[in-house]
Amino acid sequence: MRKENLLIELGTEELPPKALKTLATSFAENIHAGLTNAELSFEAIEWFAAPRRLAVLVKKLDATQQDKTVEKRGPAVSAAFDEKGEPTKAALGWARGNGIEISDAERLVTEKGEWLLYKAHQAGQSINALLEGILTQALSKLPIPKPMRWGHHTTQFIRPVHTLCVLFGSEVIEAKALGLSSDNKVNGHRFHGEQGVTVAHADEYLATLEKQHVIADFKQRTLLVRQELEKNAAQLGLKPDFDELLLEEIASLVEWPVVLTASFDTSFLQVPKEALIYTMKDDQKYVPLLHEDGELSNQFLFVSNIQSRDPIQVISGNEKVIRPRLADAEFFFNSDKKHSLASRLNSLDSVLFQKQLGTLKDKSQRIATLSSYIAQQINADAALAYRAGELAKADLMTNMVMEFPDVQGVMGKYYALHDGESEEVANALYDQYLPRFAGDDLPAHPVSASVALADKIDTLVGIFGIGQLPKGDKDPFALRRAAIGLLRIISELKLPLDLEDLVGKAIEIYAEKITNEDCHQQVVDFVLGRFNALLQDQGISIDVIQAVSARRPTQPTDFVARIQAVSTFKALDAAEALAAANKRVANILAKQHVETGVKVESALLTESAEQTLYHELESARTELNMAIEQQDYTTVLTRLAQLRESIDAFFDNVMVMTDDNAVRDNRLALLLMLRELFMVTADISLLAKN
Template sequence: MKPLLLEIGTEELPVGALPGLAQALFDGVVDGLVKRGVAIERDDAKPLYSPRRLAVLLPGVAAEQPEQRSEVLGPYVNIALDAEGQPTRALQGFAAKAGVDWTRLERTTDNKGERFVHRAVTPGAATAALLPEVLAEAIAGMPIPKPMRWGTRDSGFARPVHWLVLLHGEDVVEAALFGVRSDRMSRGHRFMHEGPVWIAAPGDYVDALRAAHVLVDPDERRERIVREVREAARAVGGVARVDDGNLEQVNCLVEWPDAVTCSFDEEFLAVPAEALVATMETNQKFFPVLDEGGRLTPHFIGVANIESKDPAEIRKGYERVIRPRFADARFFFEEDLKQGLASMNEGLRTVTYQAKLGSVADKVARVAALAESIAPKVGVEPALARRAAELSKADLQSRLVNEFPELQGIAGRHYAAAAGEPAEIAAAIDEAWMPRFAADAIAPSPLGRTLTIAERLDTLAGGFRAGLKPTGNKDPFALRRNALALARTLVEAGIDLDLDAALEAAGADVAEVREFILDRLRHYYAEQGVPPQQFEAVAATHPQSPADFDRRLKAIAEFALLPEAEALAAANKRIRNILRKAEGAIPQRVDAALFAEDAERELAEAVDAAIADTDTALAQRDYVAVLGRLARLRPQVDAFFDQVMVNADDPAIRGNRLALLQRLADRLGSVAAIEHLSS
């Protein structure tokens, strides 16, 4: 076993694609070796990369494949040999294809009889001979949407390739990639290191590049960025805002990060902080500096890809490029304030939301009506909900949102506050867009949640009416995201909204959209580790609201941990099968006079007691208490099935026993279809 190093040196690779490209190359090389039977030691190996290189470093790779054994089955003996025991044309052809005389073939037996077989053992190929093919396959499998071609080459890569390092132990493996032959010469930092970097052995790689001012380990590079940015922010009395997405972009832009502290005119702080932060992070990849209260300060941190001898010049450059963007944001904000929220709202009449669904103003009117009707169920004043909904999309006509689309709702909050609207309305206009992304929280206020629910209901109902149901990866109106946002808001806020009634009020095809939302919930709970059997057990009962669905799901999870759960689930499954196969109508009432066995009498008494004990808990939706009480029925249920034959000859007794089982099944299924828990 010897370490293996592969490094592909390129022009600067696309930032967004870099981690994925590195992972794909790593996986492709590992899979290619494993597929060929070459033993490898991975330990904690991971993709290595920087803006100008992709690398794979494995601590141990075998020098060669193991022996390659093959077995090819030939014709059966009765076909292969004639009456005199001589080879037929079938056997001769098989032997010729195997490259041996027929007398050297072996025989084997299967369930059809004896047949000829060719077995061969060949030495394994040297890993060095296999690596060029492994590399070619790995590159072919990389997700490069728009390969670049350079020179006269027919094939392309993410960016032009300038060098190739391929070492197995201390030996260079001969290979060629895009006209570049492999050697042991890497390259250091473009500006801070002259000449090639000699790699004596794979184990020297990371340290050799570090000495050449390249941090090829993305984790090491990321840690240095965070450390330097935070230290720079502390030096000016603030705290750096380190957004994960922004950090990842910066990490893919630099090989040798160096933090530079910068500032801007305090007058720009009059602009909504979110606009300034968006400019710094999205447009310039800078890190804003906040005070202890989380407010923006007139400082930011840039990360250079060089240790400059004159950092003041880099600082000036960073400050110079950000000023025009800030000036634009201030201009847009001030012009929007002059225009006013009412004027912006009026402009929505001229903006088409969707050809079949009218203008944005039409959508606002629908959402306002829904919000007003939903409000009492969320504990909100209906008039307040209507007013907030009527203003919720006015900022789509603002210049600031036109320049910074990610400020939808945020800009509206500022404009509503400036217009003198109540604070809760201003906040709700912003919260209506929550959750904005997968890990985002739901709207924190009842009014914001009301707007979120109304907005998502209308979007889903309208999207399905207009024939925009998602297909495959296509979801132009983000209906999947809207369905999840609606479900999450109702579940996480514990809002008991009758989903069918709400969908009907929104003009939706209730069954179709409800099933769509249920599918989003299925993914939502699967990500939390909820077993699919438990989800389906609750889904089978068609709870009225997602919040009630959640309560039942948590109860069934506790029930599944009880020692009686498996047996009761199996019994309920058996009961359901019996009831489904029953012929004729099952009596509505159980007649104690028809009991012929003690076990059925005892089960009837136990069921009556359990129903009496759980009526209140069921009405109060204390599903944990309901299932806990029902679990105590197991002894009587077991005894019934051990001692009683349900399908008695006497039709009256048979019907009475079916009625008892129906009564039991109804209560066992009052929280969830527990039979789904039975394996």
């Protein structure tokens, strides 16, 4: 069967840069699904994307579907013929619908009866016949929140569409989409290229566009931008400051990237670098340059979409663009410093945190009180924690943060230092938002940790307290992120804090504002649920997490200690047998409804195997008291693993469910003693086989 590479390119006006990659990958996925559903075989699909185009290249696509035999079942034989053996109306109608005579029908015999059957030969359709439907469906499923119309067209798309190139090898496949008819034409670069350039073959797509100053391969273009940024920065002895999101956004803005260096007046460096970096990155998509010590340089890089004959003019233009933005930041910074953060506290009363939970000033007071309480628990300075909590949201009322929201906390730190606040308080104003994303830094100081925890707990308890729990993917107050941040701070900084206590204190501070009676348990369960997800992301197996979760430890550091211990225990040779024994014990105790607190009577232990197990359990319990108090669960489980032979011997030689009620109850009490000792750390019975 003939196989060729299929090219589909949609030529558009400039596409939204933040949506470009998503649109391209979605387009490829939709084409993939359409071809698969049409039962057209192919090797692979590549996607391409540039500001003015979306494209896919399907490798080694079959020209037609495979022929196939389709079985069409008719009525049951009992209903297909009357008493005289003549075909009924139902049978005749079925035969006529399939274009056959009743005599042409076969019989399908199953355990449930016999039916008429027609095996129809169905010829495969060509890609020419199928593609338009596949393309139309793929385009209709693109994630376009706000489609637009253009010109006299009634069709809608994310941006106006000008070309539709569809090539199967060198053959143009006729198709219509978005008001266009397909051909083999594409548009080159808006300034350096030609319009209506012919692509002779699907395989020549990238090369044809490169001659027209378009690098259509998104991944190649992104890599080129990265390399050029790093090269230019290295030549200046500086380091480029960009992340993957900024890099991809820049690559989505240009078809022919040219990296240039510009600069701004050094006087602007008196402004906090974070504000300058924010406006360069977010507003202009420029790449700031940093010195080795992390300080900001007055030079920066930008990526142009043209190869200018006079790059000085391009550089000058960009320097003129950035200057007023930096001047705004400078003005805001200088004007903000005329008023202290403390003087802005009353203005927080004019901003709602949440209608039922009060204003930002109310939230600040709650954070201050809770920060002070947490500080006492972790031996931090409670007075400084209270002060930091009180000022935590004050910078939201500054001109700088109102103009550049992403520098909240950052500016709080600078303004606090300017006001003469202690360094611990100033750092806490920045650290309160940490961690902001997976892998982000944690608060570096105990006072900072106190405020960061208080802020997150206050939000969690408040929103749960009025019954607005996150549902599905809707989480407007970022409660999941708050919970994960809370867990990371406590567990990774090894803070002696209990979720039950923290949530209870927050509820007490909120007082009558909490209307949800189940708030306490719901918040703790919600946070612990995020712990499970966090641990899975760290590679902890689900059965280990379930074994520990069964004990519901509410101290995050204790939870982690148990996880580490159970993970170590699971690797032991005895683990599988002991897990199975624990499961057996749990089943026996559950069936017999044995209550906790039942004591073992040593006088009733008549078999040597049960006597040995009892004495070893008593010995282990005595030895492990200190380890349990110190949350040294690895030692606990390692010591219990030494009981394997005694446990095996007990089950091999002792009949638990004996007819003697007293002996039976005593043996059940012995199993309960065994179960409780293992359950100190986790429910070992939940561990899966290795």
